[in-house]
Amino acid sequence: MIMDCEQYTGKCVCGREHTLETRKVVVAEKAIDHFEEYMQELGLTGRRTVVYDEITWKLTEGKHVKADQNIVLDPNGLRAEDILIEKMMKDLDSPEVIVAVGAGTIMDFGRYPAYKLGIPFVAIPTLASSDGFTANICSAIMNGQKKSTPMCAPVLVVADLDIISGAPKRLIASGINDILAKYTSLADWRMSHLVDGEYYCPMVADLAEHALKLMRDAADKYAATGIADHEAMTMAQMESGLTMQLLDHSRAASGAEHLMAHLVEMKPPRFEKAEGIHGECVGVGTFACIREYHKLAGMKPKARPFVPLTRDWVVEKFGERLADGIMKENENDVLGTFDPQNIVDRWDEIKAMLDALPSVEEMEKLYSDCGCKYLPEHIGIDPALADEMLDISAAIRNRLTLIRMKRVLDFE
Ligand SMILES: [Zn+2]
């Protein structure tokens, strides 16, 4: 599959003018054999530095692309952190384009310098278990803190299926989880648009929906046969990443379910033993949300006035260490920006969205047949916290989701 990204740019029905730094995404067998043609086509002809680590250097043996300079990093202790990336930048031999060959960490070793130097960046993913490749976000540790920093996206992505198909089962499952999360992330976005008038783009929502369909079909096939359709799975990740570039935020790809991944990273009291890669934590969040959303669909809400989160509650759930950050995030709580009665008035439409989600049984079977993590105990969370974990994680980000809306609703 080759995706020409121009079709998504320009004036849109949503009223915005969308732009993309990514111009072409190639997902195909032996894609690397045509690498020079793609570079030529996009005018990426200048001095080229190619960044690998020793593992991806070995993995791509015999397929190394042409370079004016190769940098092969020692994978021991390698992490995406500003000081380490800046150290590598001292060795750069005045590149005019940077190519990164690897997964998340190596991508940031390409993305960050390219951004700082104002030159284009090209990605050759060796794994496709997340949607970060085509996003314009750098997840490196900055000033000692792990966070997502807006940065450039690759101009060109060349995913060679001969390389990617070597992915271990755990990463395949995690990749499936990250895309199936769109069931709830899209529902959250649409509900928020409905009750709070939050900006919504039908074109981007369609693209996210398409990524979800690609992955769902591939997951069904994988569940039934054990054969992974890497082409479809990889393209689903690429499309999901593009939605973040098109919106300049992750709204289409990340709702209440994604906050579970943040919760696991933050490790508040009682969650100290939680552990899992991104997609696994997201899978647990998605399954819990689907269960909760179906439950709520069967009830009738009544509006109650908005009350800000209290410091006592935040300290109880997050501990003193994290309390200040959580309080700050909720300073301008989105729940206080609209009349909760809107939710009640639009409940029939919301209920229809919730009813359209796959059933709990369907998801449970799919997850388990694909070897996905989806229960709290799969990622080291005490099942006794299952009822609370969504309400706690909803406080991590001031973004409107149905889980957050529960704070202004009584259900009967
Ligand atoms: Zn739009």
Ligand SMILES: [Zn+2]
């Ligand atoms: Zn994700």
